[in-house]
Each structure stands twice: as structure tokens, then as C-alpha cells.
Amino acid sequence: MTYSGAVTVGGPADVHELPDLMISKVAVGPMNNNAYLLRCRATDEQLLIDAAADPHTLLSLIGESGIASVVTTHRHQDHWTALREVVDATGARTLAGRYDAEGIPVPTDVPVEDGDTVRVGRVELTARHLVGHTPGSIALVYDDPHGHPHVFTGDCLFPGGVGNTWKDPEAFESLLHDVETKLFDRLPDETWVYPGHGDDTTLGAERPHLAEWRERGW
Numbered sequence: 001m002t003y004s005g006a007v008t009v010g011g012p013a014d015v016h017e018l019p020d021l022m023i024s025k026v027a028v029g030p031m032n033n034n035a036y037l038l039r040c041r042a043t044d045e046q047l048l049i050d051a052a053a054d055p056h057t058l059l060s061l062i063g064e065s066g067i068a069s070v071v072t073t074h075r076h077q078d079h080w081t082a083l084r085e086v087v088d089a090t091g092a093r094t095l096a097g098r099y100d101a102e103g104i105p106v107p108t109d110v111p112v113e114d115g116d117t118v119r120v121g122r123v124e125l126t127a128r129h130l131v132g133h134t135p136g137s138i139a140l141v142y143d144d145p146h147g148h149p150h151v152f153t154g155d156c157l158f159p160g161g162v163g164n165t166w167k168d169p170e171a172f173e174s175l176l177h178d179v180e181t182k183l184f185d186r187l188p189d190e191t192w193v194y195p196g197h198g199d200d201t202t203l204g205a206e207r208p209h210l211a212e213w214r215e216r217g218w
Contacts (some may be wrong), residue, residue: 003181005200007034009054013061016192019146021123025194026061029053031078032197036152037061040121046119047071048086049152050196052078055085057138062090062162067182069110071118072096073154073196074137075103100136112138114182120139128182130156132175133163140185148190151183156191161213172217 004015007027016023024037033052039045046216048070051058070092083106089093096104097116098111112118115130118140125140131156140152155163157179165171183191189204 005194013037017098018144018150019020019052020144021120021142023150023194024061025200026057028057029078031082033037033078034120034194034196034198036194037067038120039125040123041118044119045121048092049073050079050154051081051083051086052196053081055082055089058082059089060085062086066090067092068092068120069095069118071112071138071140072100072108073105073139073152074134074156076099076134076155079154079196080090080104080106096139096212097134097136099129099131100134100138103134103136114138128178130154130178130182132156132165132171132173132178137163139185141187149187149190150194151193152194153183153196155196157183157206158195158208159193161218165218167218169217172207175177176210176214184210 009027013024013026022039035052036049038047046067048067051070067090077132090195095110096108101108101111116127118125127144128139130137142150150174154166162175191203192202
């Protein structure tokens, strides 16, 4: 079936099948968080992005093969509520942005900097540090050698705008700047965007609205 990225809490995962990578998206928790399970098709190694909530749902999605690692996109609690249970059950190593690690109660094994490579099996993703929603938010970019890029943006980019900066002009300017220079300026319109909540989008769908976002200030 064609992947849409439309998922609901309590509903099934939606699976995006790429040549080298399988991406399973599931919605969990009272804030409708998205969690993403990435599986390298060559090695079957798996990585989870945001153990947000509902550990039973996440562990069922992960299955008996387990996960090698779990990445937390940022320090906000709704993105790590199930992290302890998932790590305890799987023994996975933990990764998070270096400047958000102190705000995550489960110790971070691998602090991630801008430009670092995050691996799942033979697949490589590039971390991008995006400042404004939190000091250490990271996005993960997968530049598919067989097609267009894919980017997991946490709460930094959604359909219709950047993440919440709580009416702080400096934080908004920082986040918009980082999203523009590290995502929009480097990646093509076809880039698929997987956000921390809600539906997916593409950079091409959002690019025409950048000036509008800047003018409105959120």
C-alpha cells in the first residue's frame, strides 16, 4: 500500500518502504506523538526515533529482533516518556543532541553534534542541530541514494510552520534560521518531512511559505 504518514493513536503503523530502509511510523500518547522505527534492509538492525509514550505499543512495533539504538530528538518530556522502559527492555544505546542531553532523565550514551553521522546497519543519517524549540534539538537526514532525501524533524518543522518558540522573537529567529540554512537551503523540494506530531509534509510544500512564517513571527 502507498505510504501516507497518516496515523492515529491506537491505530496501526504506516510503513514507508525504501530500497535500503524501512520506516514505520506510529502515533502514541495523549499528545499524539510520532515515533519512527527505522530498519536497515541489509542487516535488519533497527533504530527508534523518540520513545515518546506507550512502551507496550513501541515494543510491539520493535518486535523480537530488538533495536540497537534510540534517538531522542529533544528534551521535552512527551518525547521520552517511554524511553526508560524501551531501553530496559532492549538494552539499546541512547543518542540525543549534546545540548539537550542534560534535560533527558535517561543517560545519553552518545551526545550528538551538528553534522554527526547516526548509523542503523549500513544506512547513514546526518544529524542537524536546530536551535530554538529547545537548545539542543536535532533533526536526522537520510539522503536516500536511490531517490530523494528524508528528514526526521522532531518538533522543529511541521506542515505550516516551525516548532513552538513561545512568542520569544530570538528563539523564533534562531529556529527559522537553522531550518532555512540547514534544511531548506541544502535539500530539494522532494525531501520528505517526518515531524514529531501529526501528518508528514515535504520541503517543497512548505518552501513557498517561509517568508510568510518570518513575517508572522511563528
